[in-house]
Amino acid sequence: PSTDLPFFKLDNVVVTPHLGASTDEAQEKAGVSVAKSVRLALAGELVPDAVNVAGGVIAPDVRPGIPLIEKLGRIFTALTHASLTQFDVEVAGEISSLDVKVLELAALKGIFADVVTEQVSYVNAPVIAEQRGINVRLITTPDTESYRNLLTLRGALSDGTQISVAGTLTGPKQVQKLVGINGFELEIPISEHLVVVSYADRPGVIGTIGHILGMNNINIAGMQVARQDEGGQVLALLTIDSSVPQQVLDAIKAGIGAEMVREVDLED
Structure with a gap:
């Protein structure tokens, strides 16, 4: 392309070499490819062909x-x-x-x-x-x-x-x-909202967790409980429909004597 285009003088324009794209069609495809890469980079996504x-x-x-x-x-x-x-x-x-x-x-x-x-x-x-x-x-x-x-x-x-x-x-x-x-x-x-709870295995804990969340109008979408030994440590993973306030997490920890209660917020 011509090197005296007015675009070259703009501070907010970054130009790239044509990389051997000598025909109009090839230059158009190269330009589209560069534009897609720039869009990915600005969105913080992976640019597979980036040199760095x-x-x-x-x-x-x-x-x-x-x-x-x-x-x-x-x-x-x-x-x-x-x-x-x-x-x-x-x-x-x-x-x-x-x-x-x-x-x-x-x-x-x-x-x-x-x-x-x-x-x-x-x-x-x-x-x-x-x-x-x-x-x-x-x-x-x-x-x-x-x-x-x-x-x-x-x-x-x-x-x-x-x-x-x-x-x-x-x-x-x-x-x-x-x-x-x-x-x-x-x-x-x-899911976008997860709660991870670690506690000592005993009856009634799951009901207490559900009660505290329900009293705060927080819906449980799914739940799994895993343990390695009867009466040992338990890990519960809950998927939640909305974010859980810190005071609710604190209430769960105090209510069941949990070792750990953490929310994972993956919502962008």
Whole structure:
């Protein structure tokens, strides 16, 4: 194209080379491609062909895992209570043989999305991790017992606590499901509002949780309870129709003597 176009003089215009697009049709397609990439970048989404993104070419089977693992990252952060020192992104199953570096980037984007003031992107998420002294590892294995593919985030906090969350995609519609928290196995679709409760196993607790939420006009959409031993520790995961105020979470914790009550708000 001509180099004396008036657009070139505008401060708010960034021009790109034509990259060998010599015909009008090729230049139009190149322009559309650049515009789509700019739109993705401005929305904070992944730009696969960006030169400063380490994700590489994204295989079709890997792409559905990107939004899932980003949500897992946000859930992971909601469960933490101290600074993160070690962070492992585990990819198990059929997609482990593919290039899954982008899933590491998406997980990092997720864990920082709700804790830093700046916009987190696939470009700066690894930089933020490095600045915070977090050691990040990407681990792949073809072995998974129950699912075609399984994504797991594991982390060590500065006080020695270990945190883990796991998720997968199921069925023809690739439904995003949370299938594990801190070693407790469950399976529930991920929703915008989640409440995670950890308490000692005994009768009447579930009824108390439901009563407190009901008294505050908060509807439970779904619930799963997991335990490892009878009379031991229990983890309850609730999907809720709306956000839960902190005073209600405090009431649940006091009412059942819970070890932990956390809300996860994934609403954009």
